[in-house]
Amino acid sequence: MSKGTLFDKVWDSHTVGTLLQGQTQLFIGLHLIHEVTSPQAFAMLRDRNLKVLFPSRTVATVDHIVPTENQARPFVDTLAEEMMQALEQNCQENNITFYNIGCGNQGIVHVIAPEQGLTQPGMTIACGDSHTSTHGAFGAIAFGIGTSQVRDVLASQTLAMNKLKVRKIEVNGTLKPGVYAKDVILHIIRTLGVKGGVGYAYEFAGSTFEQMNMEERMTVCNMSIEGGARCGYINPDQVTYQYLKGRDFAPKDADWDKAVAWWESNRSDADAEYDDVVTFDAGEIPPTVTWGITPGQGIGVNQAVPTPDELPAGDRTLAQEAYRYMDLAPGQPIQGTKVDVCFIGSCTNGRISDLREAAKIAQGHHVAEGIKAFVVPGSERVKKQAEAEGLDKIFTEAGFEWREAGCSMCLAMNSDKLEGRQISASSSNRNFKGRQGSSSGRTLLMSPAMVAAAALKGEVFDVRELL
Incomplete structure (x- = not known):
């Protein structure tokens, strides 16, 4: 039964079924992959003679191992070159979109998906990287997953997961000069602890987050995982929609209005029930x-x-x-x-x-x-x-x-x-x-x-x- 939070609404709308052990089988709308956690997952698919079920829902880039000075191929680091070649081959064989170096769209996976409009409100997103919580800034619920789970999403487009509790973290007021989004999330983690969020999704709310632009919101959600939370999110609003409008994969024309209506419907209700609520005063947060x-x-x-x-x-x-x-x-x-x-x-x-x-x-x-x-x-x-x-x-x-x-x-x-x-x-x-x-x-x-x-x-x- 939904409690009226965005987390519960998105979870419920993506639930395929309940597994025998009580976990939810959750449909994943967008799967992001990179060169570090995907090679073993593709190898496991080959061992089981399985195919990627929905290649169009998977997007790849290379980010962790790429040199930032000399990017000439082959890379000087032979292991990095091997990982690069494995990703290129796996994407080609499975018809997966791959943003390679020099294409104009390559970059850190949690930067390129938002900037292209791949990340949208109301989605479920998974990636074999702990900082996938970044995408929650758009009102998505996004999870970092392990290699065996990368395999599961490639093969079935679903994850087996236990549902999380929801903690509302409310920060109100205006940040003082010299204080940024990074300071806000470091302050929250300092106060609640690195294990404080275990078993929770964090909903960031309050006037401070409402005043932030999308990139500042991404910084906050990015580090939810560092506070122990499995994901962190902010309800979508006009700031979200203005950021998304016109981006490569954002809905166009009449579809845009339908999308905004759908995104709005996923916002947490005013009377939503939370498992916990914590409040902060933005004016008290230092660098x-x-x-x-x-x-x-x-x-x-x-x-x-x-x-x-x-x-x-x-x-x-x-x-x-x-x-x-x-x-x-x-x-x-x-x-x-x-x-x-x-x-x-x-x-x-x-x-x-x-x-x-x-x-x-x-x-x-x-x-x-x-x-x-x-x-x-x-x-x-x-x-x-x-x-x-x-x-x-x-x-x-x-x-x-x-x-x-x-x-x-x-x-x-x-x-x-x-x-x-x-x-x-x-x-x-x-x-x-x-x-x-x-x-x-x-x-x-x-x-x-x-x-x-x-x-x-x-x-x-x-x-x-x-x-």
Whole structure:
């Protein structure tokens, strides 16, 4: 029985049936694939002599392993080249649309689907990548899935899933200058914890999200998974529809009005029932930086690394591990922490508005001596648009490297890696041990504008002082 939330409405409308063990067999409207989690899935299909059931509902791109400097084929990395060839062959054999390097539409899977209008309200979306929750910004319910589930969707266009509870996270008010969508989601995860969302879908609501553009909303939903939620979404509204109208795969002409009516019908009802409701005041959210080894270990840029007695008892063991790994002392101010590498990009913050905000900070300044700073557009379209606006010149004149589209140093399955104990100011989404390519490398998560500020100063710096 629907509780009147968007999650329940979309879930119910995509339910094929209930399996014997009680799971829902859920129809998946859009399946996104890339080179990392799909080769094994296609191999499993071949082993079972199965075909892709609905090739037109699957779209592929290459993002994780692509080099962002020299993209000449074959790639220098032989494993990356093998993965690339496997994806090319699998898409060709199964008649799947593939956005390859140089076609003008290649990029990070969670950037290209929204910018082309593939992602739409009321959809179910799956991808073999944990940050598929990004697409919930459009009022879709979108799940990251494992390789065996990629196989299942290719073969049946369905997933077996247990239904989630729904937590409403309401943020109201206007963000202060220097505070961005990235700070909002880091603040939420810091407060609720990295396991706080386990078993939940997060519905982000309130005036703060209503004021955000679609790219800011994508940043928030992207990191729902980092708070333990299986998906996160925002109800579609006029901001959503204006973003989608005219895009490649958006409905046209008379179909547009029908689509908007359908999208509106999926919005959560005013009297919808939630399993939990949490509220935040936007005015209290500061520019936020992670200090530890999970996205939940974050603090305001003007705050100090928490001492054990400031933390809940259950968080102290992990904090001790984080102090040692990060070489940060309890009570130490985070501002002034020296950095070596500054990375702007990823499926969290590699869109055009992210690059614009970072460019505002970089313009007229220069990267500090000894700092490696680089900018990686989230897609070929983003790169082209940024260059048309002259953002690439602003960055290069300020001493940043300007790269080709890809996931880059977010998880470093390519040539963009930290070395040794280097510490990175990163606009990506995870600060786990070894996440950015070095088993001992360290990551500080922050907004793109904060990364730009860190690059200019050579240390964690309050971006508000540069605005």
